[in-house]
Amino acid sequence: MSDKHEEKSSDLALAIDIGATKMAVGLVTRRGEMVDREIIGTDRDKNANDLFGGLAILVKRHIERAGERHGGKVVVIGIGSAGPIEPDCVSVSPLNIPSWRRFPLQEAIREVVVDVPIFGDLDAKAFALAEGWLGSAKGHSNFIGMVVSTGVGGGIVLDGKLLDGASGNAGHIGHIIVRPDGNRCGCGARGCLEAEASGSAIEQITGRPATEPSYEIMQRTGRMVGLAVASVCNLFDLSLAVVGGSVALGFGPTFFHAAQAVMDDHCKLSFSQGARIVPAHLGDRSPIIGAAAIGWRGLNRSMSAP
Numbered sequence: 001m002s003d004k005h006e007e008k009s010s011d012l013a014l015a016i017d018i019g020a021t022k023m024a025v026g027l028v029t030r031r032g033e034m035v036d037r038e039i040i041g042t043d044r045d046k047n048a049n050d051l052f053g054g055l056a057i058l059v060k061r062h063i064e065r066a067g068e069r070h071g072g073k074v075v076v077i078g079i080g081s082a083g084p085i086e087p088d089c090v091s092v093s094p095l096n097i098p099s100w101r102r103f104p105l106q107e108a109i110r111e112v113v114v115d116v117p118i119f120g121d122l123d124a125k126a127f128a129l130a131e132g133w134l135g136s137a138k139g140h141s142n143f144i145g146m147v148v149s150t151g152v153g154g155g156i157v158l159d160g161k162l163l164d165g166a167s168g169n170a171g172h173i174g175h176i177i178v179r180p181d182g183n184r185c186g187c188g189a190r191g192c193l194e195a196e197a198s199g200s201a202i203e204q205i206t207g208r209p210a211t212e213p214s215y216e217i218m219q220r221t222g223r224m225v226g227l228a229v230a231s232v233c234n235l236f237d238l239s240l241a242v243v244g245g246s247v248a249l250g251f252g253p254t255f256f257h258a259a260q261a262v263m264d265d266h267c268k269l270s271f272s273q274g275a276r277i278v279p280a281h282l283g284d285r286s287p288i289i290g291a292a293a294i295g296w297r298g299l300n301r302s303m304s305a306p
Contacts, residue, residue, distance in 0.1 A: 010072040014062055014113070015291035016055070017123060018081035018105075020044070020096030020150040020200075025058035027066055027074070028292030032134045034285050035070050036062060048099045056112045063113060077109065077118045078295025080126030080287060082151060087168040088298075089120025095186040096151055096200065119298025124153030125162055125171055126290030127244060127280070132157055133293055135281035136242040144232055145280075146173060148225060149245035152194040156236060174198065176228045197224040199247050210247050218251040222258025226277065229259065230266035233275040244280030 012035070017024040019042060026037035038058050043051060066072045082094035091102040106118050128137070128145025137143045141160040147153050152174030156163045163170040174194035175187055182191030183201060195201050197220075199210035206217060213221075225248070229241045241263075248255055259277045267275045280286055 011075045012066050012070065012072040013292040013295040014059065014066070014074045014077045014116070015288045015295065016059070016077065016079045016081075016109070017126075017287035017291050018042075018055075018079065018092065018094065018097075019123065019287070020082055020094060023055050023058070024288055025055070025062050026288035026292070027062055027070060027072070028289055029072075030296060032130075032289055032292070034288055034292075035072075036065055037288055038062070042097060044097055044099065046099060048103050051097070051099055052103070052105075052108050056108070059109065059112050074113070074116055076295040076299040077113060077116055078126075078291040078293065078298070079105065079109070079118065079120030080123035080291035080294060081105065081120060082153065083122045083172070084167075084169050085120065085122060087120075088118065092120075094151075095194075117295075117299060117302065119295050121294045122153060122155065122169065122171065123147065123287060123290070125155035126294050127153075127286050128155030128157055128171070128242075128290070129162060129293040129297070130282055130286045130290035131242045131244070131280055134289065135286065136278050137240060138281075140240055142236075142238055143240040143242060144171070144173065144229065144236075144238055146225075146229070146241060146243045146248075147245040148197060148221070148243060148248035150199045152198045152225075152245075154232075156232070156238075158236060173228055173232060176231060178224050178227050193224060193228045197221045197247070202247070211250065213251060215254065218254040219258040221247065221251060222255040223262045225255070226259035226262030227266065229277055230263045230272075230275070233263070233267050233272045234269055237271050239272065239275045241275070241277040242280055243277060244283070244286050249279060249283070 154173035179191040183195040185192035185195035
């Protein structure tokens with residue numbers, strides 16, 4: 001996330017992460033150091049405006065903290081949101097937040113913070129940027145970054161560039177079919193990875209929260225993820241998958257060993273043999289650092305434009 005233009009050590013990105021179970025706002029330097037963060041739960045029973053109201057309080061608080069606590073200034077806002085989204089989060093429709101359907105997130109934030117550029121993208125694409133910048137994919141030009149949490153999302157980097165797709169929603173690995181005629185997904189299809197391996201799916205399948213998994217569930221979840229990742233590696237000529245999120249990291253080695261075994265069985269092409277699946281390096285910092293990366297990338301591009 002280097003910047004060719006004049007940098008100030010006091011410059012900060014206000015980073016916003018929108019998830020199904022929690023929302024977070026933080027402050028991140030140009031070097032990727034997270035200097036502040038606050039997290040609130042996502043109350044999915046609230047209406048759209050009330051839900052945003054809680055987020056707006058955090059945004060205002062961090063604008064103030066930038067100067068008062070850190071001696072800096074917010075020069076850009078970066079958003080990582082569960083999807084689908086419209087480009088730059090003009091509107092967001094997270095499948096696991098029913099009250100937000102085409103919610104005008106960018107406009108709502110602009111009413112809270114004026115005269116600061118706003119850039120947004122999918123949360124899992126932000127995660128991929130973070131892990132490529134400072135995490136387990138640093139130095140790699142081709143990889144998939146993936147979040148297995150309440151939902152399942154991904155971001156694919158090819159030749160050093162994050163894939164966007166026609167509407168900005170490329171990388172939705174959570175909607176690869178891993179079990180035909182399987183569980184019904186929030187998107188309406190059956191057998192999506194998100195319907196089989198996400199935290200929400202695990203609770204529905206077992207009747208227990210994903211924080212209380214059996215050994216068999218940890219293995220099954222890893223196998224399902226490994227199957228989807230193997231397909232992506234074969235399709236896009238990838239040899240690395242970096243995975244974060246509360247489910248994947250919470251299930252730990254059992255999950256990763258099961259996923260790797262399935263990948264070993266299904267990555268048989270000459271270019272995909274030996275593909276690896278590894279834990280995220282940045283841990284719970286990656287969503288905020290990733291959202292900031294979206295902001296810094298957007299700002300750099302806007303300053304480079306003729």
